[in-house]
Amino acid sequence: MPRLHSLELLLDAAGEAAVRRQWQALRDAGLPSMLDHAGATNTPHVTVIAVPSIDATAEARAVELIGPLLPIEVRASGLAVFGGERLTLARVVDVDDAVLRAVLDLRAATTGHQHPGWLPHLTLARRLPRADLPRAVEVVGTGDAVMVLTALRRWDPDAGTVTPLVTPREPPAPG
Template sequence: MPRIHAIELVPDAAGCDVVRREWQALRDAGLPSWLDRGATNTPHVTLVAAPALGPQDEERATELIGTLLPTEVRVAGIALLGGNRVTLVRVVDVPDELARAVLDLRADVPYVQHPGWLPHVTLARRISRSDVPAALEVLGHDDASLRMTMIRRWDPEAEIVREL
């Protein structure tokens, strides 16, 4: 199975801190968290993920989305993705211009991992459904604003991220 490449939107340092506090709160509660996912893991919103991305996809992302940065987004509700074990995410409300640009980008990429686009920040993966109430209690219900400032490219084969 091919590893999935991605183009992602990353918040400024203050926004990263907002997300990392939630990662830390989950970890402190003994729950799964994305806190310890490795040196390349930074809070982000995936714009497009596919088995392969080329230079043309990077250029198109910069052309369509780079001109919209920086932009403010609202990290709001919590959603669960998956089956018996779920991925816990914060849903991100984005400006209409950004949503249109991302959908235009995704339309040009073959074999996109998921149809459509659900902007979100991942907090944890593989959480047992029985642990979801505890995770919700830990996270609370406050909304937060993130200032998205950078587009980056994740290359899983080289295990590097690069700013576009």
């Protein structure tokens, strides 16, 4: 199976730090963690699409659809578990309808998706043994957290590079 290219939404500094604390807590407990992924581009993110290739048209469409929505306040709520013998543990991310519509429009304009629909999430651990799931849930907890998505990037696994498509935008100051 080819490595998948992706478009990803990045968190602000506070949100990234919160997710990295959960990654560290898993590691400190001796459990698999996304900290185990030593790549320089490994950072907490919400994948928008992951497909065999992304062309300039798809990039431009993503910027057009998602760029104006940034920054996006989201709620990391609950946990999701994917997989079979070895599991992926993720924090589910609640997004508003405008973001959902934009992503689904982008997905409709691209091909090669592994799964139908979109389940926004922040991955906490991969290759988690099924027997360790209860302990991992205890370590990361189930509480909600408000976070802000501020940027959009493209990940090219063939070149091993990330390309910013929409640079970080901080939310406007209150009042």
